[in-house]
Amino acid sequence: MHQRPLAATGRSVSTIGLGTWQLGADWGDVSEADALEVLAASVEAGVTLFDTADVYGDGRSESLIGRFLAAHPGHGVTVATKMGRRVAQEPENYTPENFRAWTDRSRANLGVDTLDLVQLHCPPSAVIDADETYDALDALVADGAIAAYGVSVETCDQALSAISRPGVTNVQIIINPFRLKPLDEVLPAAEAAGVAVFARVPLASGLLSGKYTSSTSFAGNDHRSFNRNGEAFDRGETFSGVDYDTGLVAADELAAALPDGLSLPAASLAWIASRPGVTSVIPGARTTTQARSNAAAGSIDPADLDTFAAAVVDVYDRRLRADIHPQW
Template sequence: MDDRVLGRTGRDVAVIGLGCWQLGADWGRVDDADAMAVLHAAVDSGVTFLDTADVYGDGRSERLIHRFLAERPGEVMVATKCGRRADPHVPAAFTPENLRAWTDRSRANLGVDRLDLVQLHCPPTPVFSSDEVFDALDDLVTAGNLAAYGVSVETCEEALTAIARPNVASVQIILNAFRRKPLERVLPAAREAGVGIIARVPLASGLLSGKYDEHTTFAADDHRSFNRHGESFDVGETFSGVPYEVGVAAARELAEVAAGLGVTTAALALRWIVDQPGVSVVIPGARNAVQARANAAAADLDPLDTDTLATIEHIYDERIRAHVHHRW
């Protein structure tokens, strides 16, 4: 798998990584054995970047990765996130003391002295303009608690604010064939500044797998059931903010494009992201080892041709743009 430099971390990572939200919670049950199988299958397939957060299963995802690191030390870079533990989730909660406590908890969960990369976990918008917050993160780097820090954002404007900060190493943002807005300003700005782009929700919560239809149901503890209208967190995190029925119809058209190329819809969707200039790593999740291997294999596909790219853009413009482009 091709490697790319992850922004100001200076570290090379394989272009397809693994998002580990599924291994913690909110996607239906994934038992420990399946979670460990996912981690091993991903790394066996060339993945070298794992993305998790302290709130995924209240630390369960981090602790599972700790187990994996003990079995296979030195093979991967691990990024985690902090800030969603704040209750209430307000700018005033992002104090130096809380940032230290949150990152200390992640160090313990992951079993490491120094975190490879810590990302602010979609904090309230004013946090991105807070010198105090970023000074505190600089202090944690100086103290050796973390090697680098970045941000995870909901909106393009938040991303642009973060990119302008001199020590932000990476920006994690939703980017997929149903969320194209970051292509306009965020990716060019990141390339110019040398900031890494981590593309999350690459399959639009599974819509872009091409496996769902109007009759698909999800478990009660799956965010695709309980957060369809933003009841628990930003609705853009669930199906990329696309109304489910709209997304199913658009994904059906994309599946026809994929079939014409002889690939799966998921592989087409992942290859589309890999082809975008400025993307450092894309982080699809997986609930089992088969999915993990299939996701990694998308990196081996040839770059998409101009006709295919134009068709994907047309599907977005005709079916998706009006629902999401103005919102994030």
């Protein structure tokens, strides 16, 4: 597994990380035993970045990661957590007092004195644009509560605003073959500023797994059932905002352009990781098989993806650009 610098932190993280939303909630049930096995399989495969949040299972994801890392000293894993969605997404709630309370809770969940990296969890644009936001985050760094901070965003404009701030270590944004807009400006700006980029929702909530059909059903507590139209949070978080049936057709067309021996999810992850400016791709995994397969994508030679890369642009332009590009 290749490792890339995490901006100016002195740390390096794997090109394929592990997103752990699914170990907390909103993806159906994952037992504690299965969750711990997914974490173990990922580390064994060379993953050195876990991405989590204080609201994933109301802290369950963080606590499971804390238990796992405590049992594996010398693990070498960087944990990137997120904060800000334990209250209504209103600018007045993003206060130094709340930042302190949220980080203290995450420190307790993870069992650490200093959090490796804390990201604001898709806050309103007014929060991302405000000087006071970064003053409060700088104070947490100065106090030793956090080592570094970043911002997870919904839109490219939000990403560009965060990248312009000198203390920002990373931005986390949706990038995948169904979401190409960040390639236009966000990745070049981040690379120029020395800001790391975590590509989230890289398999479009499973649409790029190649496993789903028009008859596939999802559990009632899975966001792919209850948030398709943005009923619970931003629509772009579910299937990258792509209409489900349109996404199935697009995925089939991408699958037809796969190199021999590569699966659609592996090619998708490797293609994202090969985009200039991307630091790490953070797919989720519910099973050890998924965890190992995702990690293996980090060793795919980008030179083997030329035909697939051309298909990504073609399919996006024909089927998705008109609907997706203007929104995020």
